Amino acid sequence: MFDVNISVEKNKVLGEFIADSYFFEPSKYDYAFYLYKDDERIETKWYTDNMKAEFLIEDFDGVFYIKAFVRDKAHGDKRTFDSDKISIDS
Structure with a gap:
């Protein structure tokens, strides 16, 4: 099972790839993240070995x-x- 968590902290949106599988070996993969706001991509984090993005x-x-x-x-x-x-109103 795979999932992506999203959370907000002060002026940051945090994303984390979650692998809920005993057989998944994180070191065999690279991870990239797009942040969307109102269905428009506004930020990109290119492939790295980090399962988290800020x-x-x-x-x-x-x-x-x-x-x-x-x-x-x-x-x-x-x-x-x-x-x-997630809906955010400042």
């Missing part, structure tokens, strides 16, 4: 979600997962 935000009004990408380092296969949407 986005600094100035305008918090809107509906946000994160799309996480998981790429197999050996084969290049990719999968995507979306977080829940």
